Amino acid sequence: MAKFKQIFSYFPSTLSTKKFQGLFSVIEKLKGTTEKELRIVLLGLDNAGKTTLLKQLASEDVNTVTPTQGFNIKSVTCHGMKLNVWDIGGQRKIRSFWKKYLENTDLLIYVIDSADKKRFEETGLELSELIDEENLKGVPVLIFANKQDLTTASPTSEIAEGLNLHTYRDREWQIQACSAISGEGVQGPSSGMIKNSENDRLGNDSEYRAASQIHRTICERV
Amino acid sequence: MAEDSEWVVESIAGYLGSPEWLIPLTDFMENKCTVFDDEEENKLSYTEIHQQYKQLVEKLLENYMQEVGISEQQFLAACSSPFxxxxxxxxLFQPVLATNDFQMFRSLMVQKNVELQLQALRVIKERKGALPDCLTDGTDVMSELEQQEMQILQEVLKRSKEEYEEELARREHLGQKVASTSTTLREEPVRNGSEPQAKAHTHAQPIISPSKKVGETVISERSSASISPKAPDYCSTETKTLPAVRAPVKGPALTLVSREKSANQAAESWLEEARKEAGISEPFQELTIAQQEQLQQRAEYLRQQRDKLQALKKGQKAKSAAAEETQLPPPAPTPPTPEISVEEKKKLQKRKHLAEKLKEEVIKK
Known part of the structure; x- marks a missing residue:
């Protein structure tokens, strides 16, 4: 029980906001959560690069990604925490399912195709709807401005403005430029997915390390 | 307190091993597991089923705790005790933990699905002695790519068999010519008149039956009708009087079709090929009854030709040294056996592979 208390003190905001679910709060504790587990949900329009990002986070091959019809889950260990990352398909017809996956979420990662200007409005709309979800109340949002490797990609400042991120109240948010396909902005130097030369550059620039970004986002809340 | 929790744990463990718990849970899993495959991507329906599972477990555990008089606190304390x-x-607790762990739930369901599949395979095997062809391919387990590979493999097998049998026919033909020079003595040359006759008879048998088979398969398929136009060719040369050696191809080929029933296209393409091989220009549907009769006649005719050939051979053999006489029979009856055994082996291997794959999955998870 001491360990539970420790976790509680470590993540007071996370755990206390969770609704008491009767028996399942019991079962959750029963699981012996000595590990710090975080549930991260990856959302965004179709073709935003969610699954590629997920695979990149898990240091897997990103060349075999196909449009997601359902959802993918990967567990990534990061800074001693187990991150359970849920990537749910973004096609319009399955977006209505998103809300079934928001319960007990510790962090929302919202992925945007920075080069798809035509759909900025659509993606902004979807994000604002998510923000209003009861289950995501108070949950921090990390926005990945993906596909920065494309020359037509918009800069993060532009996207942040377009999404009216500054109007978000009672919500932590951050926007992060990245290229899920190359791993830039997603992976730390430890991944081995990035060439050594890049490692040196990225290694010095912690701004480009999404993993630590996620970590910071979580820790800042404690 | 420790003793108390120990008692509670034992009671809970007892419940989790009892039919009151196991039957509804197993029922649920068996009913819902069929959609769970081992694809990396999860289906949206999994979530719905997981929700239902949670509700079921919650209901069962709540009923149990009420019945026994355990509070949630006691339950928790018991479950987190070292015991x-x-x-x-x-x-025992795994199914309970699966309520809150989708990955665990998923692997339980996938495992259940594989178990059921293995069970079904076993039952089919027991009832029928062997698995039907459509199952040996493991169509629902194999990916499309594997299926394509299998089709190519079967096609290759078919081709090589044809070639082998053509080769055999040629050799048989050659054998008659070069008989006296090419062979080695393998049996005692002493032979009376009647023995070779009997021998020739027995060895004629297996050759006749395939020719019968031609007739049958051909008619049932209505595909090789054009053999009849070719008839004169066949009887003019002895090698070609042995189209029957191609007949065994039809047997396996037919099963090929049934095996690939699921892949309609494959079957069609095969039929198309068979038609081309047979040299038919018009589609099968246009074969008339008269043509079928022609086929039958053709089969009968072929059989007669075969008999004549055999008689001829018999005569030659009787004349030539008994050595070749004994050397010749083996190629004739044996060809189908090694061929079939190769095919059979492939099938067996396939089955074994499938079973191993399934078992592996069960054990792995």
């Missing part, structure tokens, strides 16, 4: 962490109990 409950023992390996044997962990397995």
């Amino acid at each position: 409950a962490k023992s390996k044997s109990l962990q397995a």
Whole structure:
């Protein structure tokens, strides 16, 4: 029980906001959560690069990604925490399912195709709807401005403005430029997915390390 | 307090091993597991099923706790006691933990699905002695790519068999010519008149039957009708009087079709090929009854030709040294056997592979 208390003190905001679910709060504790587990949900329009990002986070091959019809889950260990990352398909017809996956979420990662200007409005709309979800109340949002490797990609400042991120109240948010396909902005130097030369550059620039970004986002809340 | 929790753990463990718990849970899993495959991507329907599972477990556990009079606090305390962490109990608690762990739930369901599939395969095997062809391919387990590979493999097998049999026919033909020079003595040359006759008879048998088979398969398929136009060719040369050697191809080929029933296209393409091989220009549907009769006649005719050939051979053999006489028979009856055994082996291997794959999955998860 001491360990539970420790976790509680470590993540007071996370755990206390969770609704008491009767028996399942019991079962959750029963699981012996000595590990710090975080549930991260990856959302965004179709073709935003969610699954590629997920695979990149898990240091897997990103060349075999196909449009997601359902959802993918990967567990990534990061800074001693187990991150359970849920990537749910973004096609319009399955977006209505998103809300079934928001319960007990510790962090929302919202992925945007920075080069798809035509759909900025659509993606902004979807994000604002998510923000209003009861289950995501108070949950921090990390926005990945993906596909920065494309020359037509918009800069993060532009996207942040377009999404009216500054109007978000009672919500932590951050926007992060990245290229899920190359791993830039997603992976730390430890991944081995990035060439050594890049490692040196990225290694010095912690701004480009999404993993630590996620970590910071979580820790800042404690 | 420790004793108290120990008693509670034992009671809970007892419940988790009892039919009151196991039957509804197993029922649920068996009913819902069919959609769970081992694809990396999860289906949206999994979530719905997981929700239903949660509700079921919640209901069962709540009923149980009410019945026995355990509070949630006691339940929690018992479950987090070291006694409950023992390996044997962990397995019992797995279905409970799966309510809150989708990945665990998923692997339980996938495992159940594989178990059911294996069970079904076993039952089919027991009832029918062997698995039907459509199952040996494991169509629902194999990916499309594997299926394509299998089709190519079967096609290659078919081709090589044809070639082998053509080769055999040629050799048989050659054998008659070069008989006296090419062979080695393998049996005692002493032979009376009647023995070779009997021998020739027995060895004629297996050759006749395939020719019968031509007739049958051909008619049932209505595909090789054009053999008849070719008839004169066949009887003019002895090698070609042996189209029957191609007949065994039809047997396996037919099963090929049935095996690939699921892949309609494959079957069609095969039929198309068979038609081309047979040299038919018009589609099968246009074969008339008269043509079928022609086929039958053709089969009968072929059989007669075969008999004549055999008689001729018999005569030659009787004349030539008994050595070749004994050397010749083996190629004739044996060809189907090694061929079939190769095919059979492939099938067996396939089955074994499938079973191993399934078992592996069960064990792995």
